[in-house]
Amino acid sequence: MVELVKVSKVYPPDIMALQDVSLSVQRGEMIFLTGMSGAGKTTLLKLICSLETSDKGHVEVAGHDLNRIKPVVLQRLRQKIGVAYQDFRLLPQQSVYQNVAMAMEVAYLPPSFIRKRVESLLDQLGIADKVDKLAGKISRGEQQRVAIARAAANSPNLLLADEPTGNLDATITKRVVALLESLNQAGTTLIIATHDQSIYRHTNHRVIHMEQGRLTEPAVAR
Amino acid sequence: MVELVKVSKVYPPDIMALQDVSLSVQRGEMIFLTGMSGAGKTTLLKLICSLETSDKGHVEVAGHDLNRIKPVVLQRLRQKIGVAYQDFRLLPQQSVYQNVAMAMEVAYLPPSFIRKRVESLLDQLGIADKVDKLAGKISRGEQQRVAIARAAANSPNLLLADEPTGNLDATITKRVVALLESLNQAGTTLIIATHDQSIYRHTNHRVIHMEQGRLTEPAVAR
Amino acid sequence: MSFFPYILKQTGRNLRKTWATQVMTLLTVSLSVLIFSFFYLIHTNILKAGARLGDELRLIVYLDDEVVPAMQEQLKKRITDFTEVENIVFISRQEAFTRLGDELGNDQDVLQDMTPAFLPPSIEIYPKKNLKTLTTIKRFSDYLITLPGAQKVQYGQEWVERFGYFNSLLRIVVLLSAGLLVISTVFMVSYTIRLTLFTRHEELELLRLLGATNTYIQGPLLMEGLLQGFMGSGLGLLFLFLLFSWIQLRFSGPGFLKLFDFTFFPPVVTCTILMVGVLLCSLGSIVSIRKFLRV
Amino acid sequence: MSFFPYILKQTGRNLRKTWATQVMTLLTVSLSVLIFSFFYLIHTNILKAGARLGDELRLIVYLDDEVVPAMQEQLKKRITDFTEVENIVFISRQEAFTRLGDELGNDQDVLQDMTPAFLPPSIEIYPKKNLKTLTTIKRFSDYLITLPGAQKVQYGQEWVERFGYFNSLLRIVVLLSAGLLVISTVFMVSYTIRLTLFTRHEELELLRLLGATNTYIQGPLLMEGLLQGFMGSGLGLLFLFLLFSWIQLRFSGPGFLKLFDFTFFPPVVTCTILMVGVLLCSLGSIVSIRKFLRV
Ligand SMILES: Nc1ncnc2c1ncn2[C@@H]1O[C@H](COP(=O)(O)OP(=O)(O)OP(=O)(O)O)[C@@H](O)[C@H]1O
Ligand SMILES: Nc1ncnc2c1ncn2[C@@H]1O[C@H](COP(=O)(O)OP(=O)(O)OP(=O)(O)O)[C@@H](O)[C@H]1O
Ligand SMILES: [Mg+2]
Numbered sequence A, B: 001m002v003e004l005v006k007v008s009k010v011y012p013p014d015i016m017a018l019q020d021v022s023l024s025v026q027r028g029e030m031i032f033l034t035g036m037s038g039a040g041k042t043t044l045l046k047l048i049c050s051l052e053t054s055d056k057g058h059v060e061v062a063g064h065d066l067n068r069i070k071p072v073v074l075q076r077l078r079q080k081i082g083v084a085y086q087d088f089r090l091l092p093q094q095s096v097y098q099n100v101a102m103a104m105e106v107a108y109l110p111p112s113f114i115r116k117r118v119e120s121l122l123d124q125l126g127i128a129d130k131v132d133k134l135a136g137k138i139s140r141g142e143q144q145r146v147a148i149a150r151a152a153a154n155s156p157n158l159l160l161a162d163e164p165t166g167n168l169d170a171t172i173t174k175r176v177v178a179l180l181e182s183l184n185q186a187g188t189t190l191i192i193a194t195h196d197q198s199i200y201r202h203t204n205h206r207v208i209h210m211e212q213g214r215l216t217e218p219a220v221a222r
Numbered sequence C, D: 001m002s003f004f005p006y007i008l009k010q011t012g013r014n015l016r017k018t019w020a021t022q023v024m025t026l027l028t029v030s031l032s033v034l035i036f037s038f039f040y041l042i043h044t045n046i047l048k049a050g051a052r053l054g055d056e057l058r059l060i061v062y063l064d065d066e067v068v069p070a071m072q073e074q075l076k077k078r079i080t081d082f083t084e085v086e087n088i089v090f091i092s093r094q095e096a097f098t099r100l101g102d103e104l105g106n107d108q109d110v111l112q113d114m115t116p117a118f119l120p121p122s123i124e125i126y127p128k129k130n131l132k133t134l135t136t137i138k139r140f141s142d143y144l145i146t147l148p149g150a151q152k153v154q155y156g157q158e159w160v161e162r163f164g165y166f167n168s169l170l171r172i173v174v175l176l177s178a179g180l181l182v183i184s185t186v187f188m189v190s191y192t193i194r195l196t197l198f199t200r201h202e203e204l205e206l207l208r209l210l211g212a213t214n215t216y217i218q219g220p221l222l223m224e225g226l227l228q229g230f231m232g233s234g235l236g237l238l239f240l241f242l243l244f245s246w247i248q249l250r251f252s253g254p255g256f257l258k259l260f261d262f263t264f265f266p267p268v269v270t271c272t273i274l275m276v277g278v279l280l281c282s283l284g285s286i287v288s289i290r291k292f293l294r295v
C-alpha cells in the first residue's frame, strides 16, 4: 500500500525532518509510528498524503508515484485516504455533522447514506449528542473524535492517524482504538503516529520508532 | 488562591458544563484535575482565568471576585495568571521567541530580561533551537512546549495548564513536569488538567476528578 | 448523487454561512457599478446635448456685394470644397434688413428712414455635425474669409469658444473620473473577493485535502461570483435608475428639458453593463480561486 | 521599560508582519482620497470659472429717448432700488453708433450714409456677483422693462440661459458624485480596517488574555491608523497633484487658460484634507478596536 524508498525531506532553510527513510506498509497492515516530539512522524504522514513533497527518494501510495501523479488522479486517491490531522483541521464555524459529512460529500455519496454513516461513527465515538453543535464549540477531546470520525467516514483504504488520542482519557482511548481495529479488520491499512504507550505497548502490530528523522528499528513485518 | 463556591456554568442553550462546583486551592498548592473528555475541566479553568463567566456561584481568585472585578484590575490580575491553553493559542505567523516574549512585554518588562527568560525557558523544554522559527512551522509537540513556556514566562502566581502533555512523549513529559514542579517550588500555585495518568499516578499532590460537570472526589488538602 | 444539486446546495449553504461578508461584497459591487454607470450616463447625455447645441451653430460670411445667382453655385462649390456642410443660405441686403426689423420688434420705427443698403449681404453656413471641434471651426472660418468678396466671418466666436472649452473640460472630467472609477471598481471587486476567499482559506484547503475535484470546489464559488455580479450590478443599476428619476423629477424645468433631453440608457446598454458586472465578478472569482488550486 | 518605545516597536513589527494588507489598505485610502479630492478640485475650479463668466454678464436696456443727465441719477436710483449693481453705463445714440462702427471694422463704410439716429440709446447694467442665478437675472430684467422709457431688455438670454443650465447641471453632477464618493470612501475605509482587524482578531484576543492594558493594545493600532491615514491621504493628494499637473500641461491652450484659471488647492485646503484623512482612519481604527476590548 505504501512504499517509501530512501526518502528525505528538508524544510527550508536547514531542517532535516526526514533522512533516508525507507518503509514498506502492506495492504491491510496496521502499524504504529512512535518517536520523540520533533522526530518527523507528522512529516512522514504528510508525505504519504502528499501534503508535502519529498526532496529525495521515492514515495508510492496504492501504486501511484506521488512525485509524478496527475492532479485528477491525486484527487481520487485522496478521497480514499483518511487523515486525522494532529491539529484536527476542523471547520469551527460548521457543525460536527457537516465536518464529518464533508469527507463523503466530495465523493458525491447519497445524502441518506451520509446521514447514517455520520450518526453511526459519532455514536461509536461517544459524541452522538454533539452532532448539531458547531465544531468550534465543543471540548478539545470531542473535536479530536470528530477529526477521527471524518478520517474514517469515507471507508478509506488507507487511514493516517496523527496522535489520535492526545486529548482523550483512557476509557475513550479504548473506544477509539476499537474503532480503528474494526476498520483494520474491514481491510483498511492504518498508520498511527502516537506517544501514548498504552495503545501500542501490548499490541501485536508492527511498531516503528523514529529518531531525528530516521527510522531506528528495522521495519520488519509483523 | 482560588475559591469556587457552588459554581454552575451553562453553555447556551442547554449544556450544563459545570454544576455546583466548589473548590478551594491554597496558595502554593499543585493540583491535578482529571476526568473524561467533556467532563468540564477546560470550562473550570476558563472560569478561573475569566475567559468565561459563571452563571451561578462565586469565583474568587487572589482575593478578587471575578464577577465584580474592574477591567483595569482584571488586566493586572491576568498578567500574573499563566495559562497553557489546550488549543495552545499561539500566533502562527510570529516567531517562537515573540510568542513567549509577549507574555512579558504586556507587563513592560525590560527587553534584556525578557531575552534571558525566554532562552532559559525554551532551553529547559528542549526547543532552544526553534527560537527564531515561526510558531506555525514547528511540530505540534514543539508548539505545545511553546504554549507552556509562554504560560510560565511572566513568573505567574497562578499557572493553569490544560492538557500540557497531550502531544509529548514520555521523555519530554518528564521535563515539562520537572519545570512545573520547580515553578511550584518557587511558589506558583498550579492547576493541571490532564488525562495522562503517568504524570499524576505517583504524585503526592491533590488529584481532583470530574464527571459530567461535578467534582466526584471531595476536595481534600494534601 | 449527481453533480449539480451538490453545487446548488453548497452555494446556498455558503451564502447562508457567510451572509455578512456576502452583503458587504454585494454592496461594494453595486456601489462600484452605480458610480461607474452614473458617470457613463452623464457622459452619454452630455454627448447628446453637445450634438444638439451644435445643431444651432452657423457661420456667417459678410460680403462686399450682393451675390448674383450665378455666383451662388460657384461659392457653394468653393465652400463644399473645404468640407461638407448641412446647408447654405444666401441673405441679401433686403433680407437682412427685414430680419433686423423683425428682431427690433417694437423698435422697428428706428429703421423707418433707412434703406437696406446699410446692411451687408451675407452667407449663412450650417456645418455638418462632425464639424464640432473648435479648431476645425476656426480653420473653416479662416478658409471662408478667403472667398471672393468676403468681408468678415462671424460665428459667435466668444460663446462658441467658451462652450467648446467648457464642453471639452467636462468631457475630460467625465472620462478621467470614469477611468479612476473603473480602476477602483476592478481593484475593489478583486480585493473583496480575495479577502472573502482568504477568510475561507481553511475550508478550501481542507476540501483539497479531502480530495474534492476542482469542479466541486470551484462550482459553488463561481456560482457565488455569478450571483454577486448579477445582483450587485442589478442593484447598482436600480439605484442609478432611482437617482435618475429623482434628478428628472427635481430638475425638469422647461428650459432644462429643452437643453437636455436627459434620458436613461437604452435596454441594450443596461444589459451590457449587467453582463460586464457578472463577467468581472466571475473573472475575479476564477482568478482568485486559481491560487488555491495548486493540488 | 517605559510605554512609548513599546508602542513604536510594536507598530513597526505589525507593519512589517502584515505589509501586504497594509499596502492594500494604504492604496484603498489613497484611492478614496484621490477620487474625492479630484472632484472637490473640479468643483472649486468650476465655481471660480462661473464667477469669472458672470463678470462679463451685462443687461442692456434700450430706451425710447436720450437720457438727460438729470434723469440718469433717478434711473440709477430706481435700478439700485431693486438690487445693488456693480456698474451702470449710459450709452447715447452717438456712442452706440461709434461702437457699431468699431465692431464693423472694415465694413465701416456701410455706415457712411447713416446718422446715429437710427440706433436707440441704452443703459448697460453690470450686476453684482451674487446676482448669478437665472431666475434672479430674469426677475431683474422684468423689473428693468418697467423703467420709464424702457423699450426692451437684452442680456444674451439664450446663451446665458444655456450656460446657466449647463453650469447647474455640472454642479449637480459634481455634488452628487462627491456625495457618492464620500459614502464609498467612508464605507471602504471602515470595511478595510475591520477586515484588517478581523485577520488580527486572534492576536488582539490573545493580548487581552495575557492581561495587556488597553493602551498597550490600542496604541499600536491607533498609530497604524494614523500612519495609514497620513500616508494614504498624502499619496492620494500627491497623485492628484500629478494628475493636475498633467491636465494643466496637456490642456493649457491659451483659450482654455483664459476661461479656466485651473488652480490647485491652497495649502490650507490640502492640509485640511490630509487632517480629515488622518482623522477618518484613526476614527475607523478606534471604532473597530472598541469591539475587541470587552475584557
Ligand atoms: N512546516 C514546517 N516548516 C519548517 N519546519 C517544520 C515544519 N513542520 C515541522 N518542522 C520541523 O520538522 C521537524 C519534524 O517535525 P514533525 O512535525 O514531523 O515532528 P513530529 O514527530 O510530528 O513531532 P510531534 O510529536 O511534536 O508532533 C521538527 O524539527 C519541526 O520543527
Ligand atoms: N464554547 C462552548 N460552547 C458550548 N458548549 C461547550 C463549549 N465548550 C465546551 N462545551 C461543552 O461543555 C462540556 C464541557 O466542556 P469542556 O471543554 O470543559 O470539557 P473538558 O473536560 O475540557 O474536555 P476535554 O478533555 O475533551 O478537553 C462539553 O460537553 C462541551 O461540549
Ligand atoms: Mg507531529
Ligand SMILES: [Mg+2]
Pocket (backbone or CB within 6 Å): A139, A140, A141, B041, B042, B043, B086, B162
Ligand atoms: Mg478540555
